[in-house]
Amino acid sequence: MTVSLAEIREQSGEVFTDGCPTRVVLDHIMSKWGVLxxxxxxDGTHRWGELxxxxxxxxxxxxxxxxxxxxADGLVVRTAHPEVPPRVDYALTELGxxxxxxxxxxxxxxxxxxxxxxxxxxx
Amino acid sequence: MTVSLAEIREQSGEVFTDGCPTRVVLDHIMSKWGVLxxxxxxDGTHRWGELxxxxxxxxxxxxxxxxxxxxADGLVVRTAHPEVPPRVDYALTELGxxxxxxxxxxxxxxxxxxxxxxxxxxx
DNA sequence: CAGGATCCTCTATGATACTG
DNA sequence: CAGTATCATAGAGGATCCTG
Numbered sequence: 001m002t003v004s005l006a007e008i009r010e011q012s013g014e015v016f017t018d019g020c021p022t023r024v025v026l027d028h029i030m031s032k033w034g035v036l037x038x039x040x041x042x043d044g045t046h047r048w049g050e051l052x053x054x055x056x057x058x059x060x061x062x063x064x065x066x067x068x069x070x071x072a073d074g075l076v077v078r079t080a081h082p083e084v085p086p087r088v089d090y091a092l093t094e095l096g097x098x099x100x101x102x103x104x105x106x107x108x109x110x111x112x113x114x115x116x117x118x119x120x121x122x123x
Numbered sequence: 124m125t126v127s128l129a130e131i132r133e134q135s136g137e138v139f140t141d142g143c144p145t146r147v148v149l150d151h152i153m154s155k156w157g158v159l160x161x162x163x164x165x166d167g168t169h170r171w172g173e174l175x176x177x178x179x180x181x182x183x184x185x186x187x188x189x190x191x192x193x194x195a196d197g198l199v200v201r202t203a204h205p206e207v208p209p210r211v212d213y214a215l216t217e218l219g220x221x222x223x224x225x226x227x228x229x230x231x232x233x234x235x236x237x238x239x240x241x242x243x244x245x246x
Numbered sequence: 247c248a249g250g251a252t253c254c255t256c257t258a259t260g261a262t263a264c265t266g
Numbered sequence: 267c268a269g270t271a272t273c274a275t276a277g278a279g280g281a282t283c284c285t286g
Binding site: 003008016024029072100101108114 | 195237
Binding site: 247248249250251252253254255256257258259260261262263264265266 | 267268269270271272273274275276277278279280281282283284285286
């Protein structure tokens with residue numbers, strides 16, 4: 001099992017340096033809203049309006065922006081149905097599912113440990 | 124294995140909602156510099172100056188700020204040696220190692236897949 | 247309904263200089 | 267060496283109105 005940055009670099013080269021593509025991807029998928037949107041989509045396909053409600057507190061602007069970024073990255077697929085009123089839904093691509101398979105253990109850990117972390121400064 | 128947000132919520136309750144502590148922790152550990160600092164520390168204890176060089180591009184201000192946050196969260200431990208000139212080093216706590224054990228698979232995935240993701244918009 | 251366009255705010259982040 | 271203090275700024279993010 002991989003346990004250090006050094007091991008990752010043995011396999012993938014000098015990653016996570018300044019200007020490295022890995023930093024861009026990190027910014028996309030680990031951004032404030034990126035994680036939450038991806039997370040919501042692990043429950044399956046969602047419509048725009050559903051995502052707005054599911055990802056509590058996100059503004060329309062950030063939802064649109066986040067979805068466009070994730071779509072450009074090939075992690076999310078957008079499907080517009082030719083109807084009136086419009087219906088558009090979003091889902092994870094295969095790459096997106098692959099990503100979330102690796103991210104969910106971390107997210108699960110955060111869900112379990114957060115109570116013990118936040119407010120610790122008040123010790 | 125956990126495969127969706129719904130499953131996480133079955134186990135941990137209504138997490139990742141607005142105002143939930145999980146969002147704060149997410150912001151700390153998945154912040155631009157938080158990830159990179161934590162990642163650098165998976166290689167072992169580092170001195171302040173080493174971290175500045177290891178985490179390419181980070182400013183002194185952000186390094187200080189990031190380290191203080193992670194220390195307050197109990198993920199990183201700071202040790203000041205009573206010497207002249209001063210020597211201070213930083214290391215992951217047990218909790219920090221536990222966290223990184225869950226984060227490294229994701230980081231490894233990013234290292235492997237990033238080339239295929241960035242620039243995809245130029246298809 | 248699903249966004250686009252605008253305007254505005256604030257905070258994360260940077261650059262520089264200084265100190266125990 | 268290991269920071270802190272200050273000043274400055276871009277861009278993340280929010281609120282609102284508008285439209286196919």
